[in-house]
Amino acid sequence: MSEGENSDITPKNVPLDSVANSTSKKLARQLDFNAFGGAPVTAPLPEQQQPPPTLPPLPAAKLGKPESPKSKSRSNFETKDVTPKKQKQCNCKHSRCLKLYCECFASGIYCDGCNCVNCFNNVDNEAARREAVEATLERNPNAFRPKIASSPHGR
Secondary structure, eight states: OOTTTTTTSOOTTSOHHHHHHHTTTOSSOOOOTTTTSOOOOOOOOOOOOOOOOOOOOOOSSOOSSOOOSSOSSOOSEEOOSSSOEEOOOOOOSSSTTOSTTSHHHHHTOOOOSOOOSSOOOSGGGHHHHHHHHHHHHHHOTTTTSOSSTTOGGGO
16 A cells, blocks of 8 residues: 555554644544555445335224223233233222222223122223213323333333
8 A cells, every 4th residue: 555545544653733633623533444454445335225114904993892991801810021910800899890999990901700799891881981981080180090100001
């Protein structure tokens, strides 16, 4: 390599002060990884044109009964990233499972396999359930949000 080829590369035997003065307009220090005699490698990257992903059309309206906000059927164990946790079953007697102290209603799922009496927290009574949710949210807009503000489930 001759000095004419690498005129933009700073020589190694020049003091740092003169290099700093000559590059005072540059904001970032440029590193030379080709100092050991390698020529700069600049291979143009081929542009890959990818067609935009096409989404299948969504059905206009689902027919049948509405499903629970979380799941229609609930298994005994809830699958999570960590350890399986057994779902609590409510034992509501007079609230018809439409109050926040019903664990199923408060967590936003239908009662399934619970020991409750005269339950309205199911698909058959969806209208009554929806009215209870709206009435609860009118009194307390944060009613169905996670109790811990930093909970990852609330985002």
